[in-house]
Amino acid sequence: MDLVKADRAVGHLVAPSSIAIIGASSDPLKPAGRTVRYLQKYGYSGDIFPINPTREEVFGLRCYPSVEALPVVPELAVVALSASNAADAVESCGRLGVAAAIVFASGFGELDAQGLQLQDELLEAARRSGIRLLGPNCNGVVGVASGTAATFMSGIDDESLTLRDDGVAFVSQSGAMGAFILKQAQSSGLGVGRFFSTGNEADISLPEILAGLVRDESTKVMLGYVEGVRAPAELRTALDEAQRRGVPVCLMKVGRSVAGAAAAASHTGALAGQDVVFDGVLAQYGALRAQDLDSLLDVGRIFAFAPAPAGRRMSIVTLSGGAGVLLTDGAADHHLEVPRWDDEWAGQLRKVLPPFAAVRNPIDVTGALINDCSLLRKALEVAIRHPDTDIIVVMLGNMQTQEAEACQILADAAATTDKPVVTVWVGGTGNAIGLLAAHGLAAFPEPMRAVRAVAALADYHHPRQRALSRTAGNEAPAEDVGALDEAAGKELLRRHGIPTVREAAVTSAEEAVAAADELGYPAVVKLLSVDVLHKSDQGFVAVGLNDAKAVGAAAARILSSAQASAVSDRRLVVQPMVASQTELILGMRHDATFGPAIVLGTGGVLAEVAADVQVRLPPLRHDEALRMMDELRYTALLQGVRGKAAVDRSALARTIVAFSDFVVAEGHRYDSVEINPLMIDASGQPVAVDALVILRPLDVSP
């Protein structure tokens, strides 16, 4: 793709010096009539040339019989003719030296084979002269700065509407969705200053427009509504160019659910459907993807109005403690920090806010704000000055009578700083968002939308640190809390009807061999000790022992290694190895609010990285246990994958119910109980292979 050519095409479309409307109509509701009206209404400053051999005048403008009859060669032609007449018009324009043409008509490639042929002829007509072509089957272009409303969309047919340009450009393959989104944006105070509907993209494609826009200094952010990528190489070039020049791009792509047709001979193929590839391409070039219209415009809003922050640290200013909690939650979701303020800074705020105010971030200036807006100004002054503040997020609501005053205070505060001041206003008259936008502030009607937008801004300028590995779970129990050893724990569970692995507790290598001979091979030998809660992390477990010799050696090694680690309680437990790789975790923990809760989770390595758990309060019925199983994210594991046995659903549910009954009867005695793993054996039966039972301190009553 020729970037200079792309740049020029965008210029011809969005800021032409003169425009001819071929097929101009005096009917204010026909496309050709709308276009002339809109150019007049939105203050197009160049020459408008209606072309129609049957008219003398259109909306007060002299009408010409043909393009050839014009006094000058227009830069842009809007072809408002039927599909069958469009090619001739484009041909004539091209011959005269018109730079670009927009073809509104549908009935081309999107319709049928005949339409596709018409489209090929249209493209051919354009190629002969090199005239650039937008469409067909598109609804045109809006360039706010120049008043180029070269479109027939009904959305801007609104006397009260004024269009603004906040440096947001928007390209849509869908005409209707483009029109909806453009109107929605302008109505909510987001100046989408350049809009392009690309339609069938016979010539100019969405990526080419992005590539052209990115070279324009006034472009702060580019949005796109994508139905299908016709020019993949051009898209890569455009995204690469945008990334290099630091212009954020956000695309909303639909058709996600229409899976690509490629046969999946391999698992990877099956996983990486087309939509995943599109995601990958955006990730590759640092572009964003929106899954709904709100998100698309929210991204536009934050990049249009908020400067680049110096980091990911938020200071939150609200008039309610609840709002502060809500925004702090949202910040945590997106790895944004809300640093707690120290005494010195809290003291500065304390001096200017009411006694009940929260002054350590999130800041709650309290409802006193409603009667004294100066509190907002004072809190903002301190928050902006604080060295830990990279971004200020302010949440207000209602305050119908103080709306204008509060918005002015926010605008004045934002004008004093290079830090982004992002605002949320819920309820009230509904006008605050527009008022704040008019002040040039990023304003949102919903707090979580604001936080998501802030996260997009922060991610763009300061990518979040990737997940660190979880702390290994090898904590010793608290000093005064005891634990049952593994064998005692399972004995307890067995008494309550939970199937457990057969096993024997022994104290020497010789006894271990005898036990293994009895229990069968392959065998497992583990350290049995109340001193070591997480045996496998410390190498105190040996699995897959195929014969007596292996058992004896493993047992001796574990005992001596425990001795070397100064473990005083050194016994062994011997089990036959359970042939399964499907592991669950079934446990009980005390919740500070609800008391004992039953936790069922996928186990093994998944438990380390996925946190796939279902929690319920006892007592549980059989059907509730089944629902817990079914609602695990990775419930498919229970249905047997990779040749593993499917679980006996009823048996597992019975085990969960038995565990729940145990918790109801005796849960108060234990701080936590964890069966980990609860394995699904080769015949689909659950079997508790290890259990950790932590006692409650004796002085705590149930």
Add this chain to the structure above:
Amino acid sequence: MDLVKADRAVGHLVAPSSIAIIGASSDPLKPAGRTVRYLQKYGYSGDIFPINPTREEVFGLRCYPSVEALPVVPELAVVALSASNAADAVESCGRLGVAAAIVFASGFGELDAQGLQLQDELLEAARRSGIRLLGPNCNGVVGVASGTAATFMSGIDDESLTLRDDGVAFVSQSGAMGAFILKQAQSSGLGVGRFFSTGNEADISLPEILAGLVRDESTKVMLGYVEGVRAPAELRTALDEAQRRGVPVCLMKVGRSVAGAAAAASHTGALAGQDVVFDGVLAQYGALRAQDLDSLLDVGRIFAFAPAPAGRRMSIVTLSGGAGVLLTDGAADHHLEVPRWDDEWAGQLRKVLPPFAAVRNPIDVTGALINDCSLLRKALEVAIRHPDTDIIVVMLGNMQTQEAEACQILADAAATTDKPVVTVWVGGTGNAIGLLAAHGLAAFPEPMRAVRAVAALADYHHPRQRALSRTAGNEAPAEDVGALDEAAGKELLRRHGIPTVREAAVTSAEEAVAAADELGYPAVVKLLSVDVLHKSDQGFVAVGLNDAKAVGAAAARILSSAQASAVSDRRLVVQPMVASQTELILGMRHDATFGPAIVLGTGGVLAEVAADVQVRLPPLRHDEALRMMDELRYTALLQGVRGKAAVDRSALARTIVAFSDFVVAEGHRYDSVEINPLMIDASGQPVAVDALVILRPLDVSP
């Protein structure tokens, strides 16, 4: 909890026969002044008794010096006094037989120890007589049907506001957030007819109000804003009661990020933080949880306005193909069906819609709708009649001048059917949503929000079928497509610099033993055959073979079992076993749009259930390969969990780059390439253990 008592408490608060305002003020901006004004403005029909010994009259009402001086005992008292005077007032009210009191003042338990003592005294004062207490530190109650605006919130201080009741009840622990949400709802046409701010919940708690509301026939849906559950048992009772009576509940709980303080002696404990327990409780009772304000109100809206659907099948009516695609995407996200219409039904629509219309669902009546709204009526008639239609979703936008007409058509259509008619309107004047709500329709300003709400409705009445297991990946390659055998595939990769496991291809058990002796134990023996692409699914793989005897036996078994399965190409490959359980998948597949794409995914059993992949287009640089690794959802696996080795990041990145270079050079020759598993060995090095290379058909040019 006494459900009858709960019921009565709600009645006293929201529909009392008379109200005393203790501390009544003539200042229209003070709480006690606002309450009197609001009761008057919103048409409270019972007696209003201002109480203030210093006044004769308040807002035209006779003012009494004390509760004792009233001509009758009021049912409800609003205590608008300071914290220190509240207990005495409640005491007096209780003694007289007032049924309930609302205490506005803050400065109680939420503040400090002294405040907590005041709160205890307040509760004690109430308990002596049994008067029920809402608050303290709350902003009151709104009961729209009775005009009981017993609140001081500034949000309803709006001359133009009329309140409506659509059967939605809302209880908020946060006063400010409650006020914002109530105003937001009423302004957008959602009649939250009963509102309660519970504040410190000294007596009446959020769960008790839910339990009281649920017994009222007029309650269609209950919403809650929760900061902390003070009455867990009552919450369970309320949710259980709601579930039994079929009243949907949706709670938004904040404070998610403030993890519970319980020490985590077990992994389960660490996973099941408090928030997970709260989620579990809601799931247990079929209640919904909202993560943002929009979702909370959207749930209220759908249950208030949409009847129960007969199933999960949507018919979509729009004026643009793009909107139909968007809504179909959304439906797929939520397991809602969009059944394709057959010829007969398509024919019925064809007769009444323009020739370019899409008539098979999603239905696109085309932009002709803008000039002829009757098309909408006609399409709706057919969609409502279609037996596969459980839910109708209509998306329109802009159409400023046809807004009222289109809304009327939608309302008329909805009136003809018991099926839910859900509407989306984007852009336009911004008034359509309110207009549709006034017609009693569920209307949304954003299409994905509408689909999420429809999903909540459908899930409530017709729970979605849980995930079925994925199809086993055992497809044979297409007839005319060949594959390299495993050994040849790895040889190809080895030539391009990808580390592969050492191995030997053999044809007999004897050769297998000799190879294993050479390569080392434990060994792996696999069938090597171009006829079998997914060996392990068919039992053609033996791992963990510790000696020559085991290798010989496994090799013989695999060969004979392959013979029994009529596999004609029967060779074996012998490898030393790679000691690792961290598996990745590295592959290439052709995307229909972008061509060859590189896929990196977590492997093993995770690949079956998690679809954790990153996709990029070649060529890839080293830093891009590192980013792919870091952006895997389960990237923590690469950092070493459960005692596994952390990956050598640089070595893995080099391998990915080498693979990418291979794809650039030779990718056009292969339909797909999948290294599965790419294992991370004990020293953290990647090693390709198996590879499946599918050739492109020869007659397809690159």
